[in-house]
Amino acid sequence: MVEVSINRNANKLEISSYNGNSGEIFRDSNTSKRSPNELNFFREDNNHAYVGGEITYKRGCENNLVVSPYEINILGNIKNALILVNPDKIEVSPISTFLNLFEENEKLLLGNINYHIPKRVFMREDLPLVNLDRLKEELIEKYGVKPLKISRLDGGRSQNGIYFLKDEMKRKFVFKFRGEDGERSELISEILNKVPEYFPQIYPRVDEFNNYTLEIGGHRFGLEEFIEQTEQKEISLGYFSLFGKHLGRFHDKLSFASSEDSTLENKLTRGESFNESSILSLYIDLINNGKERHKLFLNSIEGMVLGNFSNKMKELPSRLIHKDLNSSNVLWINDKPKIIDSESLGFYKRINEFVAPLLLDGNMGRPNYLKSSIQNLIENYDSATDEPLSQNEVEILPNLLKYSLLRFYVVRSIRRGIEDREYTQILKNNLKDLGDKND
Helix, strand or coil, X not given: CCEEXXXXXXXXEEEEEEEHHHCCCEEEECCCCCCCCEEEXXXXXXXXEEECCEEEEECCCECCEEEECCCEEEEEEEECEEEEECXXXXXXXXXXXXXXXXXXXXXXXXXXXXXXXXXXXXXXXXXXXXXXXXXXHHHHHHHXXXXXXXXXXXXXXXXXXXEEEEECCCCEEEEEEXXXXXXXXXXXXXXXXXXXXXXXXXXXXXXXXXXXXXXXXXEEEEEXXXXXXXXXXXXXXXXXXXXXXXXXXXXXXXXXXXXXXXXXXXXXXXXXXXXXXXXXXXXXXHHHHHCCCCHHHHHHHHHHHHCCHHXXXXXXXXXXXXXXXXXXXXXXXXXXXXXXXXXXXEEEEHHHHHXXXXXXXXXXXXXXXXXXXXXXXXXXXXXXXXXXXXXXXXXXXXXXXXXXXXXXXXXXXXXXCCCCCCHHHHHHHHHXXXXXXXX
Protein backbone atom coordinates (compact mmCIF):
# COMPACT_ATOMS: atom_id res chain seq x y z
CA MET A 1 0.00 0.00 0.00
CA VAL A 2 1.23 3.50 -0.85
CA GLU A 3 2.91 5.42 1.98
CA VAL A 4 2.88 9.24 1.97
CA SER A 5 4.85 11.34 4.45
CA ILE A 6 4.68 15.16 4.60
CA ASN A 7 6.88 17.45 6.66
CA ARG A 8 5.59 20.96 5.98
CA ASN A 9 8.15 22.62 8.23
CA ALA A 10 10.98 21.03 6.25
CA ASN A 11 9.10 21.53 2.96
CA LYS A 12 9.45 17.81 2.32
CA LEU A 13 7.27 15.19 0.58
CA GLU A 14 8.14 11.48 0.62
CA ILE A 15 6.15 8.73 -1.15
CA SER A 16 6.94 5.02 -1.29
CA SER A 17 5.56 1.61 -2.24
CA TYR A 18 3.21 2.17 -5.16
CA ASN A 19 2.62 0.55 -8.53
CA GLY A 20 0.04 2.16 -10.80
CA ASN A 21 -0.70 -1.19 -12.44
CA SER A 22 -2.57 -2.13 -9.26
CA GLY A 23 -5.21 0.51 -10.01
CA GLU A 24 -4.98 1.90 -6.48
CA ILE A 25 -5.73 5.64 -6.05
CA PHE A 26 -4.58 7.63 -3.03
CA ARG A 27 -6.07 11.05 -2.17
CA ASP A 28 -5.45 13.24 0.84
CA SER A 29 -5.81 16.91 1.78
CA ASN A 30 -2.83 19.25 1.54
CA THR A 31 -3.94 22.69 2.71
CA SER A 32 -0.68 24.15 4.00
CA LYS A 33 1.57 24.28 0.95
CA ARG A 34 1.28 26.97 -1.72
CA SER A 35 2.44 26.40 -5.26
CA PRO A 36 5.72 28.16 -6.13
CA ASN A 37 6.02 30.72 -8.92
CA GLU A 38 8.46 28.42 -10.71
CA LEU A 39 8.84 24.67 -11.10
CA ASN A 40 12.04 22.77 -11.91
CA PHE A 41 11.92 20.06 -14.55
CA PHE A 42 14.12 16.99 -14.10
CA ARG A 43 14.36 13.79 -16.10
CA GLU A 44 16.13 10.77 -14.64
CA ASP A 45 16.00 7.75 -16.94
CA ASN A 46 12.25 7.32 -17.62
CA ASN A 47 11.02 9.34 -14.62
CA HIS A 48 9.88 12.95 -15.16
CA ALA A 49 9.26 15.57 -12.49
CA TYR A 50 8.11 19.20 -12.17
CA VAL A 51 8.95 20.21 -8.59
CA GLY A 52 9.52 23.29 -6.45
CA GLY A 53 13.04 22.16 -5.57
CA GLU A 54 14.79 18.81 -6.10
CA ILE A 55 13.69 15.19 -6.46
CA THR A 56 15.43 12.00 -5.37
CA TYR A 57 14.60 8.46 -6.50
CA LYS A 58 15.37 5.51 -4.23
CA ARG A 59 15.23 1.84 -5.16
CA GLY A 60 13.24 0.84 -8.23
CA CYS A 61 11.45 3.87 -9.67
CA GLU A 62 10.15 3.62 -13.24
CA ASN A 63 7.70 5.49 -15.45
CA ASN A 64 6.61 8.18 -12.97
CA LEU A 65 5.34 11.71 -13.59
CA VAL A 66 5.45 14.04 -10.58
CA VAL A 67 4.13 17.59 -10.15
CA SER A 68 4.90 18.91 -6.66
CA PRO A 69 5.51 22.35 -5.10
CA TYR A 70 7.70 20.87 -2.34
CA GLU A 71 11.41 21.67 -2.26
CA ILE A 72 12.40 18.18 -1.13
CA ASN A 73 10.72 15.27 -2.93
CA ILE A 74 11.71 11.65 -2.35
CA LEU A 75 10.26 8.65 -4.21
CA GLY A 76 11.06 5.06 -3.25
CA ASN A 77 9.89 1.95 -5.08
CA ILE A 78 7.34 3.89 -7.13
CA LYS A 79 6.30 2.66 -10.59
CA ASN A 80 3.74 3.80 -13.20
CA ALA A 81 2.55 6.65 -10.98
CA LEU A 82 1.00 10.03 -11.65
CA ILE A 83 1.64 12.20 -8.57
CA LEU A 84 -0.13 15.57 -8.51
CA VAL A 85 0.24 17.83 -5.48
CA ASN A 86 -2.24 20.73 -5.39
CA PRO A 87 -2.47 23.37 -2.65
CA ASP A 88 -5.62 21.57 -1.43
CA LYS A 89 -4.86 17.88 -2.10
CA ILE A 90 -2.37 15.17 -2.97
CA GLU A 91 -3.32 12.53 -5.50
CA VAL A 92 -1.35 9.38 -6.43
CA SER A 93 -2.95 7.57 -9.37
CA PRO A 94 -2.09 5.15 -12.18
CA ILE A 95 -0.24 7.16 -14.83
CA SER A 96 -2.72 5.89 -17.42
CA THR A 97 -5.36 8.23 -15.89
CA PHE A 98 -3.48 11.39 -16.85
CA LEU A 99 -5.74 12.68 -19.61
CA ASN A 100 -8.84 12.22 -17.45
CA LEU A 101 -7.34 14.24 -14.61
CA PHE A 102 -5.60 16.89 -16.65
CA GLU A 103 -8.42 19.42 -17.04
CA GLU A 104 -9.02 19.84 -13.30
CA ASN A 105 -5.25 20.13 -12.68
CA GLU A 106 -4.23 22.17 -15.71
CA LYS A 107 -3.71 25.42 -13.77
CA LEU A 108 -1.26 23.64 -11.49
CA LEU A 109 1.01 22.88 -14.44
CA LEU A 110 1.00 26.29 -16.07
CA GLY A 111 3.75 28.77 -15.23
CA ASN A 112 7.47 29.26 -15.48
CA ILE A 113 9.47 26.03 -15.75
CA ASN A 114 13.25 25.82 -15.36
CA TYR A 115 14.43 22.94 -17.54
CA HIS A 116 17.45 20.99 -16.28
CA ILE A 117 19.48 18.80 -18.64
CA PRO A 118 19.52 15.16 -17.42
CA LYS A 119 22.71 14.33 -15.53
CA ARG A 120 23.80 11.62 -17.96
CA VAL A 121 23.28 13.90 -20.97
CA PHE A 122 25.04 16.82 -19.27
CA MET A 123 28.02 14.64 -18.41
CA ARG A 124 28.38 13.51 -22.02
CA GLU A 125 28.11 17.05 -23.35
CA ASP A 126 30.56 18.59 -20.87
CA LEU A 127 33.44 16.13 -20.43
CA PRO A 128 36.64 17.47 -18.82
CA LEU A 129 39.50 18.44 -21.13
CA VAL A 130 42.12 15.70 -21.41
CA ASN A 131 45.77 16.65 -20.84
CA LEU A 132 47.35 15.84 -24.23
CA ASP A 133 50.86 15.23 -22.88
CA ARG A 134 49.52 12.76 -20.35
CA LEU A 135 47.35 11.18 -23.05
CA LYS A 136 50.43 10.54 -25.20
CA GLU A 137 52.05 8.66 -22.33
CA GLU A 138 48.88 6.63 -21.74
CA LEU A 139 48.59 5.69 -25.43
CA ILE A 140 52.19 4.45 -25.55
CA GLU A 141 51.86 2.48 -22.32
CA LYS A 142 48.31 1.14 -22.69
CA TYR A 143 47.95 0.67 -26.48
CA GLY A 144 51.50 0.59 -27.83
CA VAL A 145 50.72 3.54 -30.10
CA LYS A 146 53.19 6.46 -30.25
CA PRO A 147 51.29 9.47 -31.60
CA LEU A 148 53.12 12.23 -33.45
CA LYS A 149 50.01 14.37 -33.49
CA ILE A 150 46.97 14.63 -31.22
CA SER A 151 44.15 17.10 -31.78
CA ARG A 152 40.75 17.47 -30.18
CA LEU A 153 37.81 17.20 -32.58
CA ASP A 154 34.99 19.65 -31.88
CA GLY A 155 31.37 19.28 -32.89
CA GLY A 156 28.73 16.68 -32.12
CA ARG A 157 27.27 16.09 -28.69
CA SER A 158 30.31 15.09 -26.63
CA GLN A 159 32.40 18.14 -25.73
CA ASN A 160 36.04 17.07 -25.16
CA GLY A 161 35.05 13.52 -26.08
CA ILE A 162 36.89 12.84 -29.37
CA TYR A 163 40.62 13.09 -30.24
CA PHE A 164 42.33 12.50 -33.59
CA LEU A 165 45.74 10.75 -33.61
CA LYS A 166 48.42 10.10 -36.19
CA ASP A 167 51.42 7.88 -35.41
CA GLU A 168 54.92 7.37 -36.83
CA MET A 169 53.63 4.93 -39.47
CA LYS A 170 51.04 7.50 -40.63
CA ARG A 171 48.22 5.40 -39.22
CA LYS A 172 45.17 7.40 -38.17
CA PHE A 173 43.14 6.75 -35.03
CA VAL A 174 40.29 8.16 -33.02
CA PHE A 175 40.45 8.15 -29.22
CA LYS A 176 36.94 8.73 -27.97
CA PHE A 177 34.51 8.70 -25.07
CA ARG A 178 32.78 5.32 -24.67
CA GLY A 179 30.53 5.94 -21.67
CA GLU A 180 30.54 5.93 -17.90
CA ASP A 181 30.00 2.18 -17.40
CA GLY A 182 33.22 0.18 -17.69
CA GLU A 183 31.63 -3.26 -18.14
CA ARG A 184 29.20 -1.98 -20.74
CA SER A 185 31.98 -0.21 -22.66
CA GLU A 186 34.09 -3.38 -22.75
CA LEU A 187 31.18 -5.53 -23.95
CA ILE A 188 30.33 -3.09 -26.74
CA SER A 189 33.98 -2.99 -27.84
CA GLU A 190 34.02 -6.80 -28.13
CA ILE A 191 30.85 -6.82 -30.21
CA LEU A 192 32.11 -4.12 -32.59
CA ASN A 193 35.21 -6.18 -33.37
CA LYS A 194 33.00 -9.16 -34.24
CA VAL A 195 31.34 -7.17 -37.04
CA PRO A 196 34.31 -5.65 -38.95
CA GLU A 197 32.25 -5.25 -42.13
CA TYR A 198 30.25 -2.44 -40.55
CA PHE A 199 32.34 -1.11 -37.64
CA PRO A 200 35.83 0.43 -37.49
CA GLN A 201 38.53 -1.68 -35.88
CA ILE A 202 38.57 -1.34 -32.09
CA TYR A 203 42.08 -1.62 -30.66
CA PRO A 204 42.70 -3.73 -27.53
CA ARG A 205 45.05 -2.61 -24.81
CA VAL A 206 48.50 -4.21 -24.80
CA ASP A 207 48.94 -4.00 -21.03
CA GLU A 208 45.69 -5.77 -20.01
CA PHE A 209 44.48 -8.94 -21.73
CA ASN A 210 41.07 -8.66 -23.43
CA ASN A 211 40.51 -5.06 -22.28
CA TYR A 212 39.77 -2.19 -24.65
CA THR A 213 38.96 0.94 -22.68
CA LEU A 214 40.88 3.35 -20.48
CA GLU A 215 39.52 5.34 -17.55
CA ILE A 216 40.20 9.07 -17.61
CA GLY A 217 38.60 11.27 -14.97
CA GLY A 218 35.96 8.67 -14.16
CA HIS A 219 34.97 8.20 -17.82
CA ARG A 220 35.80 5.40 -20.26
CA PHE A 221 37.67 6.11 -23.48
CA GLY A 222 38.77 3.75 -26.26
CA LEU A 223 40.98 3.71 -29.35
CA GLU A 224 39.61 2.89 -32.79
CA GLU A 225 40.41 3.10 -36.47
CA PHE A 226 39.84 6.49 -38.12
CA ILE A 227 37.37 6.12 -41.01
CA GLU A 228 37.76 8.42 -44.00
CA GLN A 229 34.49 8.81 -45.86
CA THR A 230 34.83 8.80 -49.64
CA GLU A 231 31.31 9.93 -50.49
CA GLN A 232 28.62 12.06 -48.84
CA LYS A 233 25.26 10.51 -49.60
CA GLU A 234 22.34 12.81 -50.35
CA ILE A 235 19.29 12.05 -48.22
CA SER A 236 16.76 10.84 -50.80
CA LEU A 237 14.43 7.91 -51.39
CA GLY A 238 17.34 6.16 -53.12
CA TYR A 239 19.44 6.59 -49.98
CA PHE A 240 16.82 4.77 -47.89
CA SER A 241 16.66 1.94 -50.41
CA LEU A 242 20.43 1.44 -50.22
CA PHE A 243 20.61 1.92 -46.47
CA GLY A 244 17.67 -0.44 -45.87
CA LYS A 245 19.53 -3.34 -47.50
CA HIS A 246 22.61 -2.72 -45.38
CA LEU A 247 20.53 -2.29 -42.22
CA GLY A 248 18.96 -5.72 -42.70
CA ARG A 249 22.37 -7.38 -43.12
CA PHE A 250 23.79 -5.33 -40.25
CA HIS A 251 21.10 -6.54 -37.85
CA ASP A 252 21.67 -10.16 -38.85
CA LYS A 253 25.39 -9.83 -38.12
CA LEU A 254 24.73 -8.14 -34.77
CA SER A 255 22.32 -10.93 -33.89
CA PHE A 256 24.90 -13.57 -34.71
CA ALA A 257 27.63 -11.71 -32.77
CA SER A 258 25.44 -11.55 -29.66
CA SER A 259 24.15 -15.14 -29.85
CA GLU A 260 27.32 -16.58 -28.27
CA ASP A 261 26.61 -14.97 -24.88
CA SER A 262 23.22 -15.71 -23.33
CA THR A 263 23.79 -13.09 -20.59
CA LEU A 264 24.43 -10.25 -23.01
CA GLU A 265 20.83 -9.06 -23.27
CA ASN A 266 20.58 -8.60 -19.51
CA LYS A 267 23.87 -6.68 -19.43
CA LEU A 268 23.12 -4.38 -22.38
CA THR A 269 19.44 -3.62 -21.84
CA ARG A 270 18.54 -0.01 -21.02
CA GLY A 271 15.20 1.64 -20.36
CA GLU A 272 13.09 2.66 -23.33
CA SER A 273 12.08 6.28 -23.93
CA PHE A 274 8.48 5.79 -25.08
CA ASN A 275 6.65 5.10 -21.81
CA GLU A 276 3.66 7.05 -20.48
CA SER A 277 5.81 9.37 -18.36
CA SER A 278 7.83 10.45 -21.40
CA ILE A 279 4.76 10.99 -23.56
CA LEU A 280 2.85 12.95 -20.94
CA SER A 281 5.77 15.21 -20.07
CA LEU A 282 5.71 16.30 -23.72
CA TYR A 283 2.00 17.05 -23.31
CA ILE A 284 2.65 19.26 -20.27
CA ASP A 285 5.41 21.21 -21.99
CA LEU A 286 3.36 21.82 -25.12
CA ILE A 287 0.37 23.03 -23.06
CA ASN A 288 2.60 25.30 -21.01
CA ASN A 289 4.28 26.73 -24.11
CA GLY A 290 0.98 27.62 -25.83
CA LYS A 291 -2.11 25.43 -25.89
CA GLU A 292 -3.75 26.94 -28.96
CA ARG A 293 -0.48 27.21 -30.91
CA HIS A 294 0.26 23.53 -30.30
CA LYS A 295 -3.26 22.18 -30.74
CA LEU A 296 -2.29 19.83 -33.58
CA PHE A 297 0.64 18.42 -31.60
CA LEU A 298 -1.53 17.92 -28.50
CA ASN A 299 -4.18 16.13 -30.55
CA SER A 300 -1.48 13.82 -31.90
CA ILE A 301 -0.33 12.91 -28.38
CA GLU A 302 -3.91 12.37 -27.22
CA GLY A 303 -4.42 10.00 -30.14
CA MET A 304 -1.34 8.00 -29.09
CA VAL A 305 -2.49 7.75 -25.49
CA LEU A 306 -6.04 6.76 -26.42
CA GLY A 307 -4.68 4.30 -28.99
CA ASN A 308 -2.62 2.52 -26.32
CA PHE A 309 0.64 3.31 -28.13
CA SER A 310 2.89 2.68 -25.13
CA ASN A 311 1.53 -0.79 -24.34
CA LYS A 312 1.66 -1.80 -28.00
CA MET A 313 5.33 -0.78 -28.09
CA LYS A 314 6.07 -2.92 -25.03
CA GLU A 315 4.74 -6.00 -26.82
CA LEU A 316 7.20 -5.70 -29.73
CA PRO A 317 10.40 -7.80 -29.97
CA SER A 318 13.74 -6.56 -28.67
CA ARG A 319 17.14 -7.21 -30.19
CA LEU A 320 20.66 -5.80 -30.29
CA ILE A 321 20.66 -2.54 -32.29
CA HIS A 322 22.84 0.55 -32.69
CA LYS A 323 20.03 3.03 -31.90
CA ASP A 324 21.77 6.16 -33.22
CA LEU A 325 22.09 5.71 -36.98
CA ASN A 326 21.68 9.35 -37.93
CA SER A 327 23.48 10.26 -41.14
CA SER A 328 26.56 11.67 -39.37
CA ASN A 329 27.17 8.25 -37.78
CA VAL A 330 27.01 6.40 -41.10
CA LEU A 331 30.17 7.01 -43.15
CA TRP A 332 30.17 5.82 -46.74
CA ILE A 333 33.07 4.24 -48.58
CA ASN A 334 31.58 4.02 -52.04
CA ASP A 335 28.27 2.17 -51.42
CA LYS A 336 29.37 0.46 -48.20
CA PRO A 337 28.67 2.08 -44.82
CA LYS A 338 30.91 2.15 -41.77
CA ILE A 339 29.08 2.89 -38.55
CA ILE A 340 30.59 4.98 -35.76
CA ASP A 341 29.58 6.42 -32.37
CA SER A 342 28.25 3.14 -31.00
CA GLU A 343 27.96 4.07 -27.31
CA SER A 344 24.16 3.61 -27.44
CA LEU A 345 24.39 0.05 -28.77
CA GLY A 346 22.23 -2.29 -26.71
CA PHE A 347 19.04 -4.33 -26.54
CA TYR A 348 15.94 -2.25 -27.30
CA LYS A 349 12.75 -2.68 -29.27
CA ARG A 350 14.03 -3.36 -32.78
CA ILE A 351 11.74 -0.75 -34.31
CA ASN A 352 13.70 2.00 -32.49
CA GLU A 353 16.54 1.48 -34.99
CA PHE A 354 14.46 3.11 -37.73
CA VAL A 355 13.93 6.45 -35.95
CA ALA A 356 17.36 8.08 -36.35
CA PRO A 357 17.94 7.24 -40.06
CA LEU A 358 14.41 8.33 -41.00
CA LEU A 359 14.41 11.60 -39.03
CA LEU A 360 17.91 12.81 -38.18
CA ASP A 361 20.36 14.34 -40.63
CA GLY A 362 23.25 14.63 -38.16
CA ASN A 363 23.49 14.77 -34.37
CA MET A 364 22.42 18.35 -33.76
CA GLY A 365 20.36 19.22 -36.82
CA ARG A 366 16.64 19.86 -37.08
CA PRO A 367 14.70 16.58 -37.43
CA ASN A 368 12.78 16.08 -40.64
CA TYR A 369 10.84 13.27 -42.31
CA LEU A 370 11.09 12.64 -46.05
CA LYS A 371 7.70 11.55 -47.36
CA SER A 372 7.53 7.85 -48.40
CA SER A 373 11.01 7.10 -47.02
CA ILE A 374 9.52 4.71 -44.48
CA GLN A 375 8.25 2.43 -47.26
CA ASN A 376 11.61 2.40 -49.07
CA LEU A 377 13.51 1.58 -45.90
CA ILE A 378 11.20 -1.23 -44.76
CA GLU A 379 10.91 -2.86 -48.19
CA ASN A 380 14.67 -3.08 -48.66
CA TYR A 381 15.30 -4.05 -45.03
CA ASP A 382 12.89 -6.98 -45.27
CA SER A 383 14.50 -8.17 -48.52
CA ALA A 384 17.96 -8.32 -46.89
CA THR A 385 17.34 -9.70 -43.40
CA ASP A 386 16.59 -13.19 -42.15
CA GLU A 387 13.98 -11.67 -39.79
CA PRO A 388 11.67 -9.22 -41.64
CA LEU A 389 9.60 -6.79 -39.62
CA SER A 390 6.36 -8.15 -38.20
CA GLN A 391 3.00 -6.66 -39.15
CA ASN A 392 2.76 -5.11 -35.67
CA GLU A 393 6.15 -3.42 -36.10
CA VAL A 394 5.20 -2.05 -39.51
CA GLU A 395 1.88 -0.71 -38.23
CA ILE A 396 3.32 1.04 -35.17
CA LEU A 397 6.35 2.64 -36.87
CA PRO A 398 4.47 5.77 -38.11
CA ASN A 399 3.27 6.46 -34.56
CA LEU A 400 6.78 5.93 -33.19
CA LEU A 401 8.09 8.45 -35.72
CA LYS A 402 5.36 10.95 -34.77
CA TYR A 403 6.16 10.53 -31.08
CA SER A 404 9.89 10.95 -31.81
CA LEU A 405 9.33 14.09 -33.88
CA LEU A 406 7.27 15.62 -31.07
CA ARG A 407 9.90 14.66 -28.50
CA PHE A 408 12.71 16.19 -30.57
CA TYR A 409 10.64 19.35 -31.00
CA VAL A 410 9.94 19.72 -27.27
CA VAL A 411 13.54 19.02 -26.26
CA ARG A 412 15.00 21.32 -28.91
CA SER A 413 12.53 24.20 -28.97
CA ILE A 414 11.09 24.26 -25.44
CA ARG A 415 13.51 22.59 -23.04
CA ARG A 416 16.66 23.88 -24.73
CA GLY A 417 15.15 27.04 -26.16
CA ILE A 418 16.79 26.83 -29.61
CA GLU A 419 15.30 29.50 -31.87
CA ASP A 420 14.01 28.10 -35.17
CA ARG A 421 11.09 29.97 -36.77
CA GLU A 422 10.50 27.37 -39.49
CA TYR A 423 10.46 24.35 -37.17
CA THR A 424 6.77 24.43 -36.16
CA GLN A 425 5.50 24.36 -39.74
CA ILE A 426 8.01 21.68 -40.74
CA LEU A 427 6.79 19.51 -37.87
CA LYS A 428 3.17 20.00 -38.91
CA ASN A 429 4.06 18.90 -42.45
CA ASN A 430 5.95 15.88 -41.12
CA LEU A 431 3.01 14.77 -38.99
CA LYS A 432 0.66 15.17 -41.94
CA ASP A 433 2.95 13.02 -44.12
CA LEU A 434 2.84 10.37 -41.40
CA GLY A 435 -0.95 10.34 -41.23
CA ASP A 436 -2.04 13.15 -38.90
CA LYS A 437 -4.75 15.51 -40.16
CA ASN A 438 -3.39 19.04 -40.49
CA ASP A 439 -6.33 21.21 -39.42
